[in-house]
Amino acid sequence: MTPFPGPFPFDGGTFGAAPVATGALSVALVSEHASPLAALGGVDAGGQNVHVAALAGALADRGHRVTVYTRRDARDLPEETSLRAGVRVHHVPAGPPERIPKDELLPHMDEFGRYLTRAWRDRPPDVVHSHFWMSGLAALRATRGLGLPLLHTYHALGTVKRRHQRLADPSPPQRVALETEVGLGCERIIATCRDEVAELGRMGIPASKVGVVPCGVDTELFTPRGPVAARGAHHHQLLQLGRLVPRKGAAVSVAALAQLPETELVVVGGPPVELLGHDPEVRRLRALARRTGVADRVRFTGGVPSADVPSLLRAADVVVCPGDYEPFGIVPLEAMACGRPVVASAVGGQLDTVADPATGRLVPPRDPQALARAVAELLADPVTREASGAAGRRRTLRRFGWDRVAAATEAAYCDVLDALPVVTRVGAV
Known part of the structure; x- marks a missing residue:
């Protein structure tokens, strides 16, 4: 029988996933x-x-x-x-x-x-x-x-x-x-x-x-191949996906956008699009976008069906995950499985999933300047972005x-x- 794995060896090989001889439980x-x-x-x-x-x-x-x-x-x-x-x-x-x-x-x-x-x-x-x-x-x-x-x-x-x-x-x-x-x-x-x-x-x-x-992560649903969601008119696109609660750090992404010209931020999650105007977190983020002069470059989709998420991820140049803390964080895996580079806060499970610099970048939480610098580095280098995305896909297939x-x-x-x-x-x- 394969023994129960202890702490997962993220930096060396894959964890013990060989078949276990067992009857149906x-x-x-x-x-x-x-x-x-x-x-x-x-x-x-x-x-x-x-x-x-x-x-x-x-x-x-x-x-x-x-x-x-x-x-x-x-x-x-x-x-x-x-x-x-x-x-x-x-x-x-x-x-x-x-x-x-x-x-x-x-x-x-x-x-x-x-x-x-x-x-x-x-x-x-x-x-x-x-x-x-x-x-x-x-x-x-x-x-x-x-x-x-x-x-x-x-x-x-x-x-x-x-x-x-x-x-x-x-x-x-x-x-x-x-x-x-x-x-x-x-x-x-x-x-x-x-x-x-x-x-x-x-x-x-x-x-x-x-x-x-x-x-x-479902590596057959989340894959680099497949439909790509429509993009806006801006040269680059960032995507943040998840629940719209303050700890997920969308305010950090909005603040960082002020240092990233010709870049649009798409925020996916929250209530249905027709109810976004009543959501307190959306109102807070929109007010911040107006104060920082990026209101025309922040787009809220509201909650979307899970089947639509892969095409949205594929449309992004970089996926950002700047949460204050993250017990694990599935979004980085979904982005990596879709071949997208990830810039994430260096907290919790993201320390294990995002390999810096191979699959993206890890930055301090609550730091818009650090987030903007890491994103700008990737946006300026399409070859590195492509290589990071490919490495992320391999990592999810091998481990997750x-x-x-x-x-x-x-x-x-x-x-x-x-x-x-x-x-x-x-x-x-």
């Missing part, structure tokens, strides 16, 4: 706020939704039966529906059946956990993998009582969020303590980058419980395809199952 993925069925681009709908949907599908491709448990947030949702062959989505009745900001969901997690206990008592999964800290709480309540193995992926840590947002952090005050409880209570933590391993160590979670498996990510995740499941005492073991490998 029944896998429960718990993702309380991030449904794999959700439309992307909203405040609480982003990379975790993509990750859970893609991981579920890739595990199903390896022969496993996967059920994703997510909160029922609309009255018309069925109890269970099919996402694709081998993957079911189960809507858990926890709290009112309406959209609630994720930072207000904590009071409903006990109900979520009780529901999981009832659902799994008669038909237990072989392994449970929770995503985000509140999912971990609900899953921990259920797995403790039933003797089921639990693995956990945080996707974001409260310690990091609090450090960067301080008083603006809307998380419940007990978040860090509860995240620590999840980390100590589960059998294994699957971190997504090396920076997270260090953060977990500072929380008192032993390194022996942590392995690194990165997020992935979902088949490799699923294989490494499967290896983690098998490692945990192998370590269970026979008398309490649920699954068999």
Whole structure:
């Protein structure tokens, strides 16, 4: 059996993704706020939704039966529906059946956990993998009582969020303590980058419980070949993609644009285009663009269907990812898979995904001048841009395809199952 990989060797070879000899497992993925069925681009709908949907599908491709448990947030949702062959989505009745900001969901997690206990008592999964800290709480309540193995992926840590947002952090005050409880209570933590391993160590979670498996990218959807979105009249085009929240750093991109003549910035994400004028972050960014004299060179598309994202990425000369912090950051992978160079802030998972200078540039966060200098260097050199894009494509194929990510995740499941005492073991490998 392939052993569960420890910290991912980003700078030497590929991680352990060889096939694992295993029978089909029944896998429960718990993702309380991030449904794999959700439309992307909203405040609480982003990379975790993509990750859970893609991981579920890739595990199903390896022969496993996967059920994703997510909160029922609309009255018309069925109890269970099919996402694709081998993957079911189960809507858990926890709290009112309406959209609630994720930072207000904590009071409903006990109900979520009780529901999981009832659902799994008669038909237990072989392994449970929770995503985000509140999912971990609900899953921990259920797995403790039933003797089921639990693995956990945080996707974001409260310690990091609090450090960067301080008083603006809307998380419940007990978040860090509860995240620590999840980390100590589960059998294994699957971190997504090396920076997270260090953060977990500072929380008192032993390194022996942590392995690194990165997020992935669909290298067949995100590819250099295919339609290219229409461009504006300006000579160069930058693209920023993701949720429209201040920490994603779109204000840094707008400020940098003042030093990049004949360049347009396309900002993709947020509410539908017809509602952009009511969005507070869009209003803030438009005001900044007017003050810096670049309002005619900033274009907001609003949220777009995921199928349209590759063509938008292909149209860009450079993709910018200047977030204040980034627990992992899927956008750099999507851009690299499309053969686009990336300029990203040197934070979190972007330290692992973007290879500077091979696939782009890493710059300090919250620094428009540094962002502008790095972008200008690439815009001035089309040969380097092309070489960086090609290197990024090779890097995603070699390291970040979902088949490799699923294989490494499967290896983690098998490692945990192998370590269970026979008398309490649920699954068999």
